[in-house]
Every structure is written in C-alpha cells, then in structure tokens.
Amino acid sequence: MIIIGELLNSTREKIRKALAEKDAAFLQDLAIKQQDAGVSYIDVNAGAFAERELDVLEWLIKVVREVTDLPLSIDSPKPEALALGCRLAGDDVILNSITAEQNNFRSIVPIIREFNTKVIALPMDHTGLSEDEGKIFSIANSLIESLGKEGVSPDRIFIDPLIRPIATNTVYGPLALNLIRRFASSFPETRRICGLSNVSFGLPKRKTVNQTFLIMAMASGLDAAIMDPLDEALMSQVKAAQALLDLDPYCMNYINAMR
Amino acid sequence: MIIIGELLNSTREKIRKALAEKDAAFLQDLAIKQQDAGVSYIDVNAGAFAERELDVLEWLIKVVREVTDLPLSIDSPKPEALALGCRLAGDDVILNSITAEQNNFRSIVPIIREFNTKVIALPMDHTGLSEDEGKIFSIANSLIESLGKEGVSPDRIFIDPLIRPIATNTVYGPLALNLIRRFASSFPETRRICGLSNVSFGLPKRKTVNQTFLIMAMASGLDAAIMDPLDEALMSQVKAAQALLDLDPYCMNYINAMR
Numbered sequence: 146m147i148i149i150g151e152l153l154n155s156t157r158e159k160i161r162k163a164l165a166e167k168d169a170a171f172l173q174d175l176a177i178k179q180q181d182a183g184v185s186y187i188d189v190n191a192g193a194f195a196e197r198e199l200d201v202l203e204w205l206i207k208v209v210r211e212v213t214d215l216p217l218s219i220d221s222p223k224p225e226a227l228a229l230g231c232r233l234a235g236d237d238v239i240l241n242s243i244t245a246e247q248n249n250f251r252s253i254v255p256i257i258r259e260f261n262t263k264v265i266a267l268p269m270d271h272t273g274l275s276e277d278e279g280k281i282f283s284i285a286n287s288l289i290e291s292l293g294k295e296g297v298s299p300d301r302i303f304i305d306p307l308i309r310p311i312a313t314n315t316v317y318g319p320l321a322l323n324l325i326r327r328f329a330s331s332f333p334e335t336r337r338i339c340g341l342s343n344v345s346f347g348l349p350k351r352k353t354v355n356q357t358f359l360i361m362a363m364a365s366g367l368d369a370a371i372m373d374p375l376d377e378a379l380m381s382q383v384k385a386a387q388a389l390l391d392l393d394p395y396c397m398n399y400i401n402a403m404r
Numbered sequence: 405m406i407i408i409g410e411l412l413n414s415t416r417e418k419i420r421k422a423l424a425e426k427d428a429a430f431l432q433d434l435a436i437k438q439q440d441a442g443v444s445y446i447d448v449n450a451g452a453f454a455e456r457e458l459d460v461l462e463w464l465i466k467v468v469r470e471v472t473d474l475p476l477s478i479d480s481p482k483p484e485a486l487a488l489g490c491r492l493a494g495d496d497v498i499l500n501s502i503t504a505e506q507n508n509f510r511s512i513v514p515i516i517r518e519f520n521t522k523v524i525a526l527p528m529d530h531t532g533l534s535e536d537e538g539k540i541f542s543i544a545n546s547l548i549e550s551l552g553k554e555g556v557s558p559d560r561i562f563i564d565p566l567i568r569p570i571a572t573n574t575v576y577g578p579l580a581l582n583l584i585r586r587f588a589s590s591f592p593e594t595r596r597i598c599g600l601s602n603v604s605f606g607l608p609k610r611k612t613v614n615q616t617f618l619i620m621a622m623a624s625g626l627d628a629a630i631m632d633p634l635d636e637a638l639m640s641q642v643k644a645a646q647a648l649l650d651l652d653p654y655c656m657n658y659i660n661a662m663r
Binding site for chain 1: 577637640647654
C-alpha cells in the first residue's frame with residue numbers, strides 16, 4: 146500500500162493560513178509527522194493562491210525539503226505549477242494529475258516525459274465527470290493506452306475511480322468499488338489510487354465513512370491512497386487490511402505497529 | 405446485513421459463570437443490550453456444560469424469552485440440543501450449524517425440516533477442515549445441493565467460509581474473502597455468514613482486525629455475521645459499509661445512527 150500524505154493542501158484552512166503567513170515551522174512539523182506516520186509520498190498543493198500559486202508552491206517545496214527527502218506528489222491543475230514542482234522536488238515525483246481531456250493531456254505529457262515522473266490518471270474527458278461505469282472504464286482504458294504511446298508505462302500510472310460523495314447518491318459507492326475491481330483485473334500493472342476525503346462529504350462522522358471505504362477499496366484492489374496519515378484508527382486498519390490480504394508476512398508490520 | 409449477537413456463549417468465561425450461578429439478570433441484560441444494538445438474532449450456546457448442556461440451554465432460552473421475542477440462533481454440535489432449542493425458541497430459528505459430514509448431516513436435517521428453520525452450513529466433511537479453496541468450494545456446493553434435495557431452499561442457508569486465524573497463516577485472509585466472493589456469485593440466493601472472533605486470534609488489538617475483516621468481507625459479498633453488537637466502532641462501520649454498498653438509501657440509517 147502506497148500512502149500519500151494529504152495534509153499540506155492549501156484548500157485546508159489552516160494550511161492556507163500557514164502559507165499566507167509563511168509559517169514554515171507549522172508546515173515542516175506536518176511534513177515530519179506525515180513522514181513519521183509512514184507515508185511514501187507527501188502531497189503539496191498551493192492551488193488556493195490562484196495567480197500566486199507558483200511562488201507559494203516554490204516556497205512550500207523549499208520549506209518541506211529542509212526537513213525531509215521523501216518524494217513528493219505535486220498537486221495542481223496547472224502544467225506550469227507541475228513543471229516547477231518537478232524542477233524543485235527531486236526524484237520520484239508523482240504528478241497529481243492528468244485527464245483524458247486533450248488540452249490537459251497534451252500539456253502534461255511533456256512534463257511526465259522530461260522529469261520521468263509517475264502520474265495520477267483521472268478517467269474524465271472534455272465531457273466532464275461521467276456517472277456511467279462503462280464510460281469511465283473506457284476512458285480509463287484509452288487514457289492508459291494514450292499514456293503508453295507517449296512512453297509512460299503502466300507501472301508509472303495511478304488510475305483513480307473518481308469517487309464522489311455518497312451523501313449525494315449512494316450508487317457512487319458500488320460505482321467506485323466496481324471500477325477499482327475492473328481496473329485491478331484489466332490493468333494489473335497500474336496502481337489503483339483514490340483520494341479519501343470526497344466520499345464522506347456531507348455526512349456525520351466522516352472519518353468512519355473514510356475508514357470503511359478505504360478498507361472496502363483495498364479489498365477490491367486499491368493499492369494507493371491520498372489520505373490523512375495522522376488518523377491513527379485509519380492507519381491501524383490499513384495495517385490490519387494488509388495482513389488480511391496476505392501482504393504482511395507473519396503479520397509482522399501489524400504486530401510491530403500495534404505494540 | 406443480518407447481525408447475530410454472539411455474547412450469550414458459554415465458551416465466554418463470564419457467561420459460563422452466570423449460567424453456572426443462574427444469574428438470570430446478567431444474561432437478560434446482555435440479551436436486551438444486544439436487541440437494543442439492533443441484532444436480528446441472538447445466539448445461545450450452553451456447549452461448555454457438556455452432559456448438562458441441555459438443561460442449561462433450556463434454562464438460558466427460558467430466561468432470554470422472559471425479556472425478548474427476538475429470534476434465536478441455537479448453537480450446538482449436538483442434534484438433541486438443537487431440537488430442544490427449536491421446541492423452546494419459537495419461530496424463525498437459525499440452527500448453528502450443519503456440516504457435510506454424513507452423520508452430522510443426517511442427524512440435523514430432520515430438525516431443519518420439522519421446525520422449518522434456517523441453518524448455518526459449514527463446508528467441511530469427514531476429512532475435516534480443508535485449506536484448499538477449490539475443495540472447500542466444492543464441499544459447499546454439494547452441501548447446498550444436498551440440503552436442497554431435503555427441501556431446504558437456498559434462502560434458508562447461511563454458508564460460512566470457515567475463517568481461521570491469520571496469525572497462524574496470512575493466506576487464510578484471501579482464502580476467506582475469495583470464498584465469500586465465489587459463494588456470492590455462484591449461490592446468490594444463499595446468505596454468506598461468518599463468525600468474527602476467529603480471524604484475529606493470537607494478534608494484538610483484535611477488535612481492529614475483526615472490524616477490518618468484517619468490512620472487507622462485506623465488500624466481498626458477506627451479508628450476515630455472528631459478532632459482538634456492543635462493539636460500537638464495529639457497528640458504526642457496518643452502517644457506513646451498508647451506505648457505501650448502496651444498501652441504505654440516502655444514508656438514512658447511517659445518519660440516524662451517528663446522530
């Protein structure tokens with residue numbers, strides 16, 4: 146299981162404030178805490194700063210790099226922010242994200258190639274977000290094929306089922322789980338990823354819904370997540386899930402983590 | 405999701421003591437608490453009393469019946485205890501359990517037929533507990549067929565994947581989940597059930613493993629469990645899982661339970 150720590154995201158009020166006030170200590174503390182919790186990547190997002198995004202992102206990456214060498218996930222819809230992040234972040238970057246919409250695809254592929262990055266692939270095109278499992282699957286399929294033609298091998302692709310809030314429609318739960326299962330069986334060399342925060346939007350006790358969804362998704366073939374690694378109950382369940390999926394020989398990671 | 409409350413089981417030290425001392429109030433309190441927690445059935449087991457089992461079981465059922473009309477799951481390897489339980493328990497009994505071993509099968513089928521019960525079917529035969537997925541599946545298949553020939557329709561059968569402690573071998577996790585998936589797709593009219601306590605045996609923080617396994621099993625097609633309904637975190641996750649599986653329109657049960 147690859148865990149991407151989601152906390153350094155400017156859409157979160159505390160982070161936006163810390164970035165605006167250049168409170169490096171607060172942000173570095175969160176970077177270190179996420180590292181200590183065992184994440185493989187730290188997501189960095191300065192998108193809330195609109196036209197100042199690039200400056201803020203540059204400062205954020207510099208500040209994070211003072212305390213950890215963990216690889217980063219560079220999180221922006223703007224190709225120029227992604228390219229800047231790659232120049233500053235060092236090796237093994239994940240770009241968050243690319244879509245099948247042609248302008249987006251064409252502007253992000255050169256960055257993947259130049260910096261030899263991994264990438265989170267969102268199966269949506271110029272028609273936007275579909276609710277049809279077959280259509281989403283078919284966009285995912287052609288997105289992976291298109292990336293392959295550009296030299297991006299499946300093992301560098303994290304494909305995302307685009308989970309939406311079940312509070313708006315409970316069909317979104319099975320939709321996401323079915324897609325993860327189909328991605329796992331049809332594209333076994335890719336990773337299957339999702340962001341956790343969306344699924345529980347609008348419901349009480351969101352952490353319970355997030356935890357439950359993550360475990361169900363892991364049982365369906367998810368092997369990466371953008372999530373809060375400081376949620377101890379969530380992390381314990383991820384470790385239990387890995388043992389239950391026979392991904393933790395002798396349950397040693399689980400046992401060590403619990404003691 | 406059908407929840408069978410597991411707490412009135414004489415293999416638990418406190419229950420054995422309460423049964424030995426005829427502490428009706430303690431046992432009735434547990435029956436009511438399980439009912440209040442939302443179980444569909446209450447399991448009753450007096451098996452720890454060996455040759456006194458029938459007397460103790462009779463007293464236990466009488467005591468439970470003084471405080472609740474919830475249907476019971478009668479839990480014993482002894483046909484005479486199951487038959488006695490059926491005579492005392494009223495309608496909609498689940499027999500816990502029957503196997504494909506011929507002596508066991510032949511002695512329990514008449515009880516299912518006489519009292520028109522449901523039954524938990526354990527896919528094991530005279531060779532005991534198998535570790536081979538194909539063999540367990542094939543025993544399950546012939547057990548369901550044999551029950552069918554005796555007039556027991558699939559909707560009265562709860563088939564159990566026989567989960568064993570992952571601390572002894574982590575392959576038991578995927579083995580159980582794969583079996584649940586295969587049972588769900590091959591025998592859609594049956595229920596898929598499991599007992600939760602076994603899977604975590606020998607591990608620290610057993611509740612975390614139990615919770616995680618139950619959620620993964622629900623994502624794989626489990627729709628009944630023998631479990632501790634007083635574990636609030638477990639029950640919250642079951643409700644979240646039902647919403648995420650589109651079994652709770654508008655998330656109303658989840659929302660009401662959380663508020």
